[in-house]
Amino acid sequence: MPHRTVYEAKIEHLQILDEDGKLDKKLAKDTLTDEQVVHLYEQMRICRELDEIAFKLQRSGRMGTYPQNKGQEANAVGSALAMKKGVDWLVPAYRENAALFMHGLPMHFVLVYWMGDERGSKMPEGVNITPLSVPIGTHMLHATGIAWATKIRKEKDKAVITYFGDGATSEGDFHGAMNFASTMQVPCIFYCQNNQWAISVPREQQMNSQTVAQKALAYDMPTLQVDGNDVFAVFKAVKDARKRAVQGGGPSFIEAVTYRLGDHTTADDARRYRDQGEVDAWLDKDPLIRTRKYLESQGVWDDKKQTALEERAKKIVAEVVKTAEGIEKPSPADFFNSMYAELPADLRTQRDTMRTSSIGRNPEQIGLKAQAAGTR
Amino acid sequence: MTTLEMIDSKIHPAVGEWTLPDFVDEADLPGRDGDRVIQFREAIREAMSHEMRQDEKVFLIGEEVAEYNGAYKISQGMLDEFGPRRIIDSPISENGFAGMCIGAAMYGLRPIVEFMSWSFSFVAADAILNNAPKMLYMSGGQWGCPIVFRGNDGAGGQLASTHSWCVEGLYANVPGLKMAIPSNPYDAKGLLATAIRDPDPVFFLESERMLGDKAHVPEEQYYIPFGRARLAREGEHCTLVSFGRPVHFCVEAAEKLAADGIECDVLDMRTIRPLDIDAVIKSVKKTSRVVVVDQSWPFGGVSSEVITQICERCFDYLDHPPVRVNTEDVPTPYAKNLEAAYLPNPTKIEAAVRKVIEATA
Ligand SMILES: Cc1ncc(C[n+]2csc(CCOP(=O)(O)OP(=O)(O)O)c2C)c(N)n1
Ligand SMILES: [Mg+2]
Numbered sequence: 001m002p003h004r005t006v007y008e009a010k011i012e013h014l015q016i017l018d019e020d021g022k023l024d025k026k027l028a029k030d031t032l033t034d035e036q037v038v039h040l041y042e043q044m045r046i047c048r049e050l051d052e053i054a055f056k057l058q059r060s061g062r063m064g065t066y067p068q069n070k071g072q073e074a075n076a077v078g079s080a081l082a083m084k085k086g087v088d089w090l091v092p093a094y095r096e097n098a099a100l101f102m103h104g105l106p107m108h109f110v111l112v113y114w115m116g117d118e119r120g121s122k123m124p125e126g127v128n129i130t131p132l133s134v135p136i137g138t139h140m141l142h143a144t145g146i147a148w149a150t151k152i153r154k155e156k157d158k159a160v161i162t163y164f165g166d167g168a169t170s171e172g173d174f175h176g177a178m179n180f181a182s183t184m185q186v187p188c189i190f191y192c193q194n195n196q197w198a199i200s201v202p203r204e205q206q207m208n209s210q211t212v213a214q215k216a217l218a219y220d221m222p223t224l225q226v227d228g229n230d231v232f233a234v235f236k237a238v239k240d241a242r243k244r245a246v247q248g249g250g251p252s253f254i255e256a257v258t259y260r261l262g263d264h265t266t267a268d269d270a271r272r273y274r275d276q277g278e279v280d281a282w283l284d285k286d287p288l289i290r291t292r293k294y295l296e297s298q299g300v301w302d303d304k305k306q307t308a309l310e311e312r313a314k315k316i317v318a319e320v321v322k323t324a325e326g327i328e329k330p331s332p333a334d335f336f337n338s339m340y341a342e343l344p345a346d347l348r349t350q351r352d353t354m355r356t357s358s359i360g361r362n363p364e365q366i367g368l369k370a371q372a373a374g375t376r
Numbered sequence: 377m378t379t380l381e382m383i384d385s386k387i388h389p390a391v392g393e394w395t396l397p398d399f400v401d402e403a404d405l406p407g408r409d410g411d412r413v414i415q416f417r418e419a420i421r422e423a424m425s426h427e428m429r430q431d432e433k434v435f436l437i438g439e440e441v442a443e444y445n446g447a448y449k450i451s452q453g454m455l456d457e458f459g460p461r462r463i464i465d466s467p468i469s470e471n472g473f474a475g476m477c478i479g480a481a482m483y484g485l486r487p488i489v490e491f492m493s494w495s496f497s498f499v500a501a502d503a504i505l506n507n508a509p510k511m512l513y514m515s516g517g518q519w520g521c522p523i524v525f526r527g528n529d530g531a532g533g534q535l536a537s538t539h540s541w542c543v544e545g546l547y548a549n550v551p552g553l554k555m556a557i558p559s560n561p562y563d564a565k566g567l568l569a570t571a572i573r574d575p576d577p578v579f580f581l582e583s584e585r586m587l588g589d590k591a592h593v594p595e596e597q598y599y600i601p602f603g604r605a606r607l608a609r610e611g612e613h614c615t616l617v618s619f620g621r622p623v624h625f626c627v628e629a630a631e632k633l634a635a636d637g638i639e640c641d642v643l644d645m646r647t648i649r650p651l652d653i654d655a656v657i658k659s660v661k662k663t664s665r666v667v668v669v670d671q672s673w674p675f676g677g678v679s680s681e682v683i684t685q686i687c688e689r690c691f692d693y694l695d696h697p698p699v700r701v702n703t704e705d706v707p708t709p710y711a712k713n714l715e716a717a718y719l720p721n722p723t724k725i726e727a728a729v730r731k732v733i734e735a736t737a
Contacts (some may be wrong), residue, residue: 063631122516131515138475138502145479176472337553338517341575344603344650
């Protein structure tokens with residue numbers, strides 16, 4: 001039999017809660033309770049509020065560039081609930097805020113970061129999240145390495161999830177990370193938020209593959225496409241992947257089909273390259289609308305609760321903004337901090353003379369004793 | 377005002393667990409003289425193996441490091457001793473294993489990453505330049521990255537321009553990393569031992585041309601602190617500053633010059649980041665003349681930096697403008713004769729010193 005099939009594959013798509021808020025009861029078995037869905041819905045709504053306010057802060061000059069999460073929140077909350085808080089590790093890019101909050105990151109940290117302060121990425125104790133990572137794709141390798149380290153250290157019941165976009169799967173780092181994760185069989189979940197766009201480049205131009213999920217086939221990794229605006233599907237996919245990971249089954253790939261309802265960042269205006277018709281169609285699939293419809297159909301949500309939630313979200317976010325803006329700005333004395341575990345002598349001299357210019361390098365010229373300047 | 381420090385946060389174990397060795401003064405290090413003569417490559421192996429025996433978080437990963445014993449046989453026998461979980465043959469993906477090891481380092485492991493050649497590190501540029509040295513900074517001081525990147529650096533083996541890189545000029549520009557460039561087996565062992573213990577990312581540059589060099593190397597592990605130059609030879613007429621392989625050329629030139637009564641201080645910098653500029657200044661104040669020898673390109677390189685700092689700090693002591701001997705400002709030639717003409721050598725160094733001495737006689 002000289003000509004035979006040596007490999008066959010198919011990609012499955014999972015949707016449990018459809019666009020009208022109707023649930024597939026069979027598939028929904030052992031996924032989310034209504035109580036959990038209410039919780040996730042609230043998280044999404046609060047995160048949406050933060051998103052809107054962050055946008056306004058940027059527009060009024062109170063914050064730097066900010067990437068909105070709008071439309072993609074179900075990915076963050078569904079996956080976050082499926083991961084074990086304080087045990088598992090989240091290795092994020094920059095569009096999954098709600099997941100970070102659910103895993104213990106105080107909300108104002110994200111604002112502090114985008115206001116231009118790296119201390120916003122210094123996680124409080126017990127918060128297992130690595131810093132936001134904007135260099136596209138590089139953090140997927142870190143996630144693989146962290147997952148590998150947990151394996152080497154024989155830590156039980158622990159998995160890593162890393163988030164990234166559709167565009168990121170074109171990077172070499174993606175393929176490197178996938179290859180290492182699969183050859184080393186590490187407990188890592190690759191969660192791709194396929195929001196159809198990488199800034200102005202549409203997915204079809206980013207890749208010729210019909211699905212993103214199929215890229216994982218090359219690495220023999222369990223792979224699945226889910227409706228990323230469906231909290232049930234997201235939760236189930238991540239929960240199954242996590243189970244496999246902690247049971248020694250290695251890494252998994254999840255392509256979540258979702259949509260970036262906002263601009264790429266506040267520095268972008270998507271109207272210049274994106275069809276309004278397309279956006280409108282996705283507006284109808286907004287995870288918030290869909291989840292709310294479902295909750296109302298279950299009789300666990302109504303307008304009164306909605307109003308209360310909206311008020312609560314406003315209050316929370318106002319408080320968060322106040323806290324973020326109230327944080328003392330770093331001082332120039334902090335310039336040299338956090339470069340090395342211990343600052344080498346030549347940099348101590350620069351720091352102690354408080355100048356990076358030529359003069360600052362010469363302690364004698366400004367009358368500073370070599371000893372005091374920290375040189376030997 | 378709230379300060380972020382008030383939030384109960386702690387440094388991640390990757391930084392927190394770090395224990396630097398107890399450094400001793402140069403004079404208290406085990407002696408350089410003796411008859412335990414081994415090769416440069418063995419000295420590197422000893423430093424790694426010792427740390428791996430001490431600390432099971434240390435491992436070695438790279439292309440061909442395990443079964444094949446390393447492209448330059450540095451890791452010979454290590455697979456047998458430590459097994460495939462700690463001596464790891466990686467898929468050919470410099471970016472992949474460099475980036476992955478950053479994650480592993482963040483999570484408390486102590487990776488030693490071998491690049492077959494630093495010339496291949498460019499495909500991992502983002503990992504080694506944009507991630508490892510900035511992780512601590514970007515995390516507000518939380519995530520350290522204790523990792524050693526090491527490999528063959530520099531020309532001289534007729535490997536042509538794409539395989540003959542001297543990366544120090546490029547990479548030393550980046551704050552957040554440390555860089556060691558040993559010139560001899562003794563320093564190689566002591567500096568690499570320190571590098572593995574160091575809590576920050578260390579770039580360790582070895583020269584393929586020196587891996588077979590032999591010298592006495594103590595059996596015990598010892599730790600040479602970073603940022604301390606070694607005075608390889610003493611003299612009052614001119615200061616020669618170098619690092620890595622050209623240190624030998626400087627010593628050779630200095631010996632020739634001594635026959636004519638010209639005595640040179642030869643400073644082996646050993647680490648470029650941190651740079652022991654104080655040792656350079658001290659010597660230049662004594663000799664009033666300086667020649668810097670650097671086997672990478674002249675434009676914006678380590679020699680330019682050393683000379684700039686000399687001018688900043690002891691310009692008035694100089695009797696002659698600082699002089700440097702670099703490689704020529706061209707891609708490394710493939711042809712044997714051209715490559716030889718391209719590199720610094722004792723003749724060029726000797727000529728440079730004579731020029732400085734004669735102009736100021
Ligand atoms: C290595 C790298 N290249 C380019 C950029 C600039 N850039 C920032 S976001 C982005 C698009 C990313 O698209 P995708 O991965 O789909 O994520 P999304 O923004 O859609 O969530 C680009 C090209 C970058 N930050 N890093
Ligand atoms: Mg995208």
